[in-house]
Amino acid sequence: MNPMEEAGIPVEEQIRNWSELNTQPYDKASVDPYTRTRVILMNGIEVESVMFSHQFARHTDQMELKRALAMNRRVDAQQQKAVNNLNPGDQTPLETTIGYEQVAVDLTSWLARNEKDPMLKQALDFALLEDFDHLYRYANLYDLLDGKDASALTDHLTEITPGRPSAVQHRHPYDEVRGHYDTHTVDPLSRLHVMTIVAAEQQTMNFYMNHGTDWIEPIARGLYGEIAMVEEQHVSHYESLLDPLDTWLRMWVFHEYNEVYLYWSMLQNESDRRIGQLWELHLQMEIGQLHAACDLLRRFEGVDPEEILPVSLPDTPVTFEPNKAYVRDILANQIDLRTDGSAYVPVDQLPSDHRYFGFQRRVNAGGSPMDLVVEENVRRNGGERRDETDGPNPISSLAPHAA
Amino acid sequence: MTVLNPTKDTGATSKASPLLYGEPDRLVTDELLAEQLQIDGVNAPFLADLLSAFVTHERCGRHLYRSVAGRTNNSMLKQRYEHFGKETEEHVEILETLITNSGGSPSYSSPMARAVEAQDAKLLESTFLGAGTLDLMTAEMAMLDAVFAAEALDQANWQAMDQICESLPGGPIQEQFRTAVDRVLSQEQEHFEWAHGTRAKLTKLQLESSTLAMAGEKMEEMMAKVRSWFSSD
Numbered sequence A: 001m002n003p004m005e006e007a008g009i010p011v012e013e014q015i016r017n018w019s020e021l022n023t024q025p026y027d028k029a030s031v032d033p034y035t036r037t038r039v040i041l042m043n044g045i046e047v048e049s050v051m052f053s054h055q056f057a058r059h060t061d062q063m064e065l066k067r068a069l070a071m072n073r074r075v076d077a078q079q080q081k082a083v084n085n086l087n088p089g090d091q092t093p094l095e096t097t098i099g100y101e102q103v104a105v106d107l108t109s110w111l112a113r114n115e116k117d118p119m120l121k122q123a124l125d126f127a128l129l130e131d132f133d134h135l136y137r138y139a140n141l142y143d144l145l146d147g148k149d150a151s152a153l154t155d156h157l158t159e160i161t162p163g164r165p166s167a168v169q170h171r172h173p174y175d176e177v178r179g180h181y182d183t184h185t186v187d188p189l190s191r192l193h194v195m196t197i198v199a200a201e202q203q204t205m206n207f208y209m210n211h212g213t214d215w216i217e218p219i220a221r222g223l224y225g226e227i228a229m230v231e232e233q234h235v236s237h238y239e240s241l242l243d244p245l246d247t248w249l250r251m252w253v254f255h256e257y258n259e260v261y262l263y264w265s266m267l268q269n270e271s272d273r274r275i276g277q278l279w280e281l282h283l284q285m286e287i288g289q290l291h292a293a294c295d296l297l298r299r300f301e302g303v304d305p306e307e308i309l310p311v312s313l314p315d316t317p318v319t320f321e322p323n324k325a326y327v328r329d330i331l332a333n334q335i336d337l338r339t340d341g342s343a344y345v346p347v348d349q350l351p352s353d354h355r356y357f358g359f360q361r362r363v364n365a366g367g368s369p370m371d372l373v374v375e376e377n378v379r380r381n382g383g384e385r386r387d388e389t390d391g392p393n394p395i396s397s398l399a400p401h402a403a
Numbered sequence B: 001m002t003v004l005n006p007t008k009d010t011g012a013t014s015k016a017s018p019l020l021y022g023e024p025d026r027l028v029t030d031e032l033l034a035e036q037l038q039i040d041g042v043n044a045p046f047l048a049d050l051l052s053a054f055v056t057h058e059r060c061g062r063h064l065y066r067s068v069a070g071r072t073n074n075s076m077l078k079q080r081y082e083h084f085g086k087e088t089e090e091h092v093e094i095l096e097t098l099i100t101n102s103g104g105s106p107s108y109s110s111p112m113a114r115a116v117e118a119q120d121a122k123l124l125e126s127t128f129l130g131a132g133t134l135d136l137m138t139a140e141m142a143m144l145d146a147v148f149a150a151e152a153l154d155q156a157n158w159q160a161m162d163q164i165c166e167s168l169p170g171g172p173i174q175e176q177f178r179t180a181v182d183r184v185l186s187q188e189q190e191h192f193e194w195a196h197g198t199r200a201k202l203t204k205l206q207l208e209s210s211t212l213a214m215a216g217e218k219m220e221e222m223m224a225k226v227r228s229w230f231s232s233d
Helices: A035-058 A063-083 A093-113 A118-146 A188-214 A216-238 A248-269 A271-299 A326-336 A355-363 A369-381 B031-035 B044-071 B073-102 B111-125 B136-167 B172-207 B219-230
Strands: A339-340 A343-346 B014-015
Touching: A035 A063, A035 A093, A035 A188, A035 A248, A035 A271, A063 A188, A063 A339, A093 A118, A093 A188, A093 A326, A118 A188, A118 A216, A118 A326, A118 A369, A188 A216, A188 A248, A216 A369, A248 A271, A271 B044, A339 A355, B031 B044, B044 B073, B044 B111, B044 B136, B073 B136, B111 B136, B136 B172, B136 B219
Parallel strands: none
Antiparallel strands: A339 A343
16 A cells, blocks of 8 residues: 555544544453554554654744644644543553553564564564563552452463563663664664654653552552653663654654554454544544645655655554564573663673663662562562463573562 | 665665664675775775765755745746756766766765765755744745855865866776766856855845835735846846
């Protein structure tokens, strides 16, 4: 499908009324876990679109551009409401959080499996192990606070077991900055992968930094705060991968193109017919938004969009599916990987006076809530919460804590 | 057919660097560039990087001319921008052919080319991103200034090409470089001199007018004045 050859819906015709935005939520008891992850992902994509548009608008006083951005942004903000309202009110923030981590694990894994650039793949694999660990930490909080099993939400599609241990995930900010792809040589799919993971991780960070205060229990507030800081690291890590050579207008076009690609992807795999219709509607809307951005690129930069866009959408849709073997393999082979500047190095190659260790001593001085939540769950419930469907954790040192 | 934006589909490559990621077959080294451009007596990797920067500047120039031709309110300026834009695209083609015939890749984007593209992108953006508060005449001047700045570098590039010709060993490659320089340098001089002269003329025109760009002047009146520039030329 080449979105440049599709008509889409003109942006001016995309404004919806309040009831259209107040979409009927899915049933949390019967929803396909991957429908929940699609909703979470596309909410994050729309949030990124809105915030990018605001940033762009703050860097220009050109009225034609500002008005076009305002128009487009209003529609994106409406799309975000329509998507996010699919989350039901009886789905607690912690249950939504477990959905966020299922997104992080299965989205990151899928992107990494389909990534051709070895350094981009490495970036995905590296952070994957930490998000995988977060799912385990939140599952234990869910057990501890609510006495419930997170696998009822993940439906055993994603394993729940420790990843790269929590306390060692904290790195000095200098070691969170990577190199980036080259906007000319990058594979179109790689560009979309990076844009997608930046948006997803950013929304995860936003969600945790705002929902940590939903709890009275200090352990929950501490856990959200600590993981929110790791997500801040991940956003720094992933956004480094974007080539800053792209202009504001080109970035806008790429954002719209990615949204077209993702709604098309969601549509290919959606099991809920009603929600599939929303993806279809938003796909047509995004095509219209892409055309609007392309017109401005032509007019203000003299660039034909066809010069920078591929001749058709990548034929591989982003797909939520189990990635258990892949995650296990990365865990077995990369658990000891750390970063030193922009490079990835085994932890035993870091000198003992490396800033990595000093930073951890500082932030972990009073203990790590990510560790404490598991210890407390063991103490309270006699064991930790895991869902190891394919056997014990491949790392022997990550065997369950004794009660 | 010229390529104005190298992409993976058009065979784009870049230079390997610890901070610039790419699929292995998209990354080239100085050693590979030296093998490709087998020209005796010159630093081949540097020449490859330089030619990449030059063709990038021409490509950006093509975009600049398309942009300003579409946005100017003066027919004479529009005509010139369109004409020079076409010539600039021909320069892209000439450089692509030279690079190819020298054994290089016109889709190679060197570190120097990245720097040029960054400069040129900001130059083009400067004509519109911050132009919201500008009156029509000032906006026209801003576009012309961008053309002037771009053409100044362009002329310097082709003067450098003239020097390169003298450093190349005698033979068909040197002849091709010489033919290209003979054809393009005079056009570049014309582009630059036109931008230089037109800038001076517009400055004088506004300086000597007591009414131009007065605060509160109606948009239609200002538009009419911009349109009438050079009407007596």
